[in-house]
Amino acid sequence: MYIILTFLIFTCFEVSISGLYPDRHLLIKSYPAIQNVQSDLYEVYQEPYFYDVSVASAVAIIHAEGDGDIKGEIMFTQRHPPTGPVFIKGNITGLPNGGKNGLHIYQSGDLRHGCEKLGGHFNPYLLQHGGPKDAIRHVGDLGNVNAKEDGTATIELVDPLLSLVGGLRGIVGRAIVVTENEDDLGRGGTAESLTTGSSGKPIAAQFGGTLTEMLRILSLSCLIVCALANPQAVVNIRGDTISGDIKFTQLNDGVLLEGEIVGLKPGNHGFHIHVFGDISNGCLAAGPHFNPYAKTHGSPSAHNRHVGDLGNIVAGPDGVAKIQIKDHQISLGGETCIIGRAVVVHAGEDDLGLGGNEESLKTGNAGGRLGCGVIGTLSESSSTYQAVPLAKIIFGLLAIVVFYTTKITL
Numbered sequence: 001m002y003i004i005l006t007f008l009i010f011t012c013f014e015v016s017i018s019g020l021y022p023d024r025h026l027l028i029k030s031y032p033a034i035q036n037v038q039s040d041l042y043e044v045y046q047e048p049y050f051y052d053v054s055v056a057s058a059v060a061i062i063h064a065e066g067d068g069d070i071k072g073e074i075m076f077t078q079r080h081p082p083t084g085p086v087f088i089k090g091n092i093t094g095l096p097n098g099g100k101n102g103l104h105i106y107q108s109g110d111l112r113h114g115c116e117k118l119g120g121h122f123n124p125y126l127l128q129h130g131g132p133k134d135a136i137r138h139v140g141d142l143g144n145v146n147a148k149e150d151g152t153a154t155i156e157l158v159d160p161l162l163s164l165v166g167g168l169r170g171i172v173g174r175a176i177v178v179t180e181n182e183d184d185l186g187r188g189g190t191a192e193s194l195t196t197g198s199s200g201k202p203i204a205a206q207f208g209g210t211l212t213e214m215l216r217i218l219s220l221s222c223l224i225v226c227a228l229a230n231p232q233a234v235v236n237i238r239g240d241t242i243s244g245d246i247k248f249t250q251l252n253d254g255v256l257l258e259g260e261i262v263g264l265k266p267g268n269h270g271f272h273i274h275v276f277g278d279i280s281n282g283c284l285a286a287g288p289h290f291n292p293y294a295k296t297h298g299s300p301s302a303h304n305r306h307v308g309d310l311g312n313i314v315a316g317p318d319g320v321a322k323i324q325i326k327d328h329q330i331s332l333g334g335e336t337c338i339i340g341r342a343v344v345v346h347a348g349e350d351d352l353g354l355g356g357n358e359e360s361l362k363t364g365n366a367g368g369r370l371g372c373g374v375i376g377t378l379s380e381s382s383s384t385y386q387a388v389p390l391a392k393i394i395f396g397l398l399a400i401v402v403f404y405t406t407k408i409t410l
């Protein structure tokens with residue numbers, strides 16, 4: 001029944017969209033890895049793609065939970081996003097000697113409480129836990145890392161399910177987690193085995209932060225998720241002297257930022273979204289301000305500004321800056337999506353592009369980088385994706401039609 005209805009709607013939209021773009025086909029896919037497994041989740045593509053499908057990449061700088069010594073860096077590369085395989089390469093050190101430790105992508109990127117609030121394994125298709133080569137598995141199931149005697153492990157994987165763009169299989173902004181025990185890949189014969197592989201507590205984690213400068217997105221899946229789920233995101237900012245958390249909520253007319261940074265010198269501090277979600281090298285790896293439309297630096301209220309220009313935050317005499325900002329340019333989906341990018345807090349004041357020199361139009365002369373964090377997606381359960389019913393598919397398709405229609409008039 002659902003299949004017939006889906007087919008009818010599909011045909012209807014295929015006809016209406018192909019009227020606009022006769023050479024492009026609308027494809028609806030269910031579970032992408034294997035045939036004959038039905039999930040409630042659908043992905044919608046129109047091929048050939050309009051958006052930039054050049055290589056997408058992401059990085060996760062792994063840190064231990066608490067005061068363990070685990071450290072590492074994992075690189076993700078997808079040559080043909082959104083559906084091509086993801087190459088995963090990395091090194092982890094400080095692992096318990098000579099053992100196996102589970103490696104998984106979790107639902108959420110909320111590191112505000114260490115590894116406690118990450119939800120379960122990233123599982124948009126609502127399937128059982130498994131190994132990375134199994135047909136049935138969580139999208140987040142990457143199996144185990146094998147530590148050598150000296151506690152180091154090399155990771156080299158090719159994964160068909162992960163994606164570095166889009167909302168449905170997209171891992172950017174979610175946490176990559178090393179667990180204390182070996183993952184039994186769902187073969188333990190217990191309920192726990194089919195949920196987590198009995199791999200125990202997370203012992204180290206970080207987000208996949210994006211290294212892709214411009215995602216000329218149109219990640220349709222992202223559009224659908226935005227339209228339906230009122231997305232939220234979160235960043236945990238750390239520096240030598242400062243720390244704090246900020247929550248982002250997508251509203252109809254912008255994004256609301258709420259939070260607090262402590263440990264600042266009293267006064268104004270430049271506050272921006274930088275393009276790369278890489279917090280290594282004292283936040284320098286985060287690159288310049290997020291600027292998908294190639295504009296000059298400006299104030300948040302200016303028309304001519306970087307998308308990432310959020311102006312200044314103001315620390316009181318106690319060194320605390322309370323943040324309550326509504327911004328109309330950043331978003332949690334689409335071309336100006338900030339998930340997986342970095343928030344940077346600067347030592348000095350941002351002159352908002354009014355400094356009268358060249359640097360002012362690039363950085364606002366805001367000075368050194370006191371602290372930074374990668375913006376992670378905030379969803380503690382799979383509920384965002386649960387049982388996408390037909391009504392939502394229709395809604396999603398409508399969103400796409402609206403998008404394409406707008407695209408024409410632009």
Ligand SMILES: [Cu+2]
Binds near residue numbers: 270
């Ligand atoms: Cu900045």
Ligand SMILES: [Zn+2]
Binds near residue numbers: 196
């Ligand atoms: Zn799993």
Ligand SMILES: [Zn+2]
Binds near residue numbers: 296309362363
């Ligand atoms: Zn800027």
